[in-house]
Amino acid sequence: MAATNRAGLITASHKVVKKHYTSAETDSRPLLEQLAFAALLENSPRAAAEQCFSVLSTNYFDWNEVRVTSLVELSEVCAKLPQPQSSAHKLKSILQNVFETLYTYDLESLKKLNQGKAIKQIERFTGITQFIVGYVTQNALGGHAVPTDDALVELMRILGIISDAEAKKKSVPGMERAIPKTKGVEYSSLIHELAVDFLVNPYSKKVRDYILEIAPDAKSRFPKRPTAKEEAAAEAAAEEKRVIKARKRAAAIKKANEKPVKPTAGKPTKKAAKKKGPSVVEKRVPEKKPVEKPAPKAAAEKKTAEKKPTKKKVVKKSTGAISKRKPK
Known part of the structure; x- marks a missing residue:
């Protein structure tokens, strides 16, 4: 164009x-509060964002308490916004990253910097979007x-x-x-x-x-209103996505809660034994049979038997040899 x-x-x-x-x-709020409000205002009506911001400012002690609040609870506070979960996630991410980066929620010193440097510093925070940068540039940084x-x-x-x-x-x-x-x-x-x-x-x-x-x-550029069949199909697809997401979440929680069973040393699991065959530990060394010691009496008798001289065999001479001798 x-x-x-x-x-x-x-x-x-x-x-x-x-x-x-x-x-x-x-907006004359402090810079941190402008970041928080802009996170709620993005894609939301101003009246709903103002109401949500008022609840957070009144019902919570400070922004640190908002930071440590669960995402589920923050989403309930932002229930009147068109995208409550997205808004709550951006707000929590910004507060968390500001605290981890600076260990404080006082960002007023950024207003004293050059506008370009201040914008670069703000853009480094997790959760910051193009809308939030534009909002604080316009209301806090004078741009x-x-x-x-x-x-x-x-x-x-x-x-x-x-x-x-x-x-x-x-x-x-x-x-x-x-x-x-x-x-x-x-x-x-x-x-x-x-x-x-x-x-x-x-x-x-x-x-x-x-x-x-x-x-x-x-x-000519307006979106066309879907038919009853298209709406039913879209609802069915959305429901299927929710069911799949819920199943994945339940499986992840179940997996996180299950403690892995560690096999004892020297005793591999049945599954490992089937895959790899018998382990080195399972191969048994053949046992040596113990040598039985003889009783004391039997041992003494055995020694005496060994000491006795064996009888020499007397070889009988034949009669023919005797007859040849001369008489004395």
Whole structure:
């Protein structure tokens, strides 16, 4: 799309959303709280994000308690958000990584750095997204940026402001040039509400009318409502995925709980014996028969028998030899 057409549609979108939505003011929270709030606000209505943030600030002692809270419990706190598990995971990851990196939750010193250096430091934290970086750049670091999440990218594609290729890259070029810095916070908060409304309910007639007011040719790009059969097939596929995921999780838990049985030394398991044959230990050395010692009396008799001289055999001479002798 030509830059003039893109800028014209962005300017038109600002005029339309200003008629139907209420803009927010600049966020004056500390930098860490802005990171936490942006994690909740991404792809979520501002009212729901504010309510969730209020619960976390009131019901928990500090952000360290939020950090050590289980993901399941945080997801329950974020239940009113469109993507509670994703929002809770981002929040927990950011708090965990900030603590492990700096051992503190005070990030106000980053505001004193050069804007580029501060953004690079923030981007190193796990869980930080393009939307969160844009939000803190605009509200905490004094820069000009329009926070961009999946909801805004899809809305800009439907409006024809970006192409399908740009949507895959999650890039919306030209917004900072078309919207002046003095109107950045106002436009960001207004267009975000329209984008989230379209994400949550893309078949709403009111939301579609707002979009057609900006770009009349957007009707051809609206998603088609699925038929009853397609909805049933989608629900069946989603249910099958949930069942498979639950089975894998149960198998992983069972495997983790099972303690491996260590074979005793010198006694290989039956399975190993079948595969490898008899081990070296199993080959028995033939036993030597013990030499029986004779009783003391029998031994003495044996010795005496051995000492007795054997009788010499007397050889009888034949009669013929005697007759030849002369008489004395």
